[in-house]
Amino acid sequence: MNNKEAIIQKIIDDANTVVNANIAEANDTAGQILARAQRQVDKFIESNSGRTDRLYQEALERSQVVANLDVKKLLQGKKKEIIDMAFDEALDAIKADKKTYLALIEGMILSCCEDGDEVVVAMEDDKVITKKLIADLAKKSKKSLKKSDEFGDFKGGVILSGKNYDKNLTLELELSLIKEKIESNIDSILFGE
Secondary structure, three states, X not given: OOHHHHHHHHHHHHXXXXXXXXXXXXXXXXXXXXXXXXXXXXXXXXXXXXXXXXXXXXXXXXXXXXXXXXXXXHHHHHHHHHHHHHHHHHHXXXXXXXXXXXXXXXXXXXXXXXXXXEEEEEHHHOOOOOHHHHHHHHHHHOOOEEEEEEEEOXXXXXXXXXXXXXXXXXXXXXXXXXXXXXXXXXXXXXXXX
């Protein structure tokens, strides 16, 4: 080996030593950085594990509350449907007995009529609440009453249409007033609550 080759070899060896030292130092520094990062991750996990559990529990509790509210809403809707059906059946039952129904209509008209009122009936009651019936009630009340040529959009009862105001004597309104009065007891009557 000559001097030139010895110098080149010396430079290569020194360079390899520096490279190896730099690599070792870089590996050591990287190891320290990774160890520090791992400690931070471990510390974060440890400090937030309770928070994660708490957040999970809160989300679960919120979901349960929302689900319970949805169930109560559905249950209330179904109860309302059942109550409405019961009152619809009550309306049908009132109208089923024609004699009693006519007595009810007569009583309503006689107790509330004023001179000049027009009696508006439901289309399905046209054959039951006749012009003759209204004429007879006019004689009994000694007031001018007549049956309207127009039909009302209701299932039963009448509307007394007057000069100044109308009187709603429909079965729907009467039953809704009854429903309001007993509403607090309806759940216990129908559902045992």
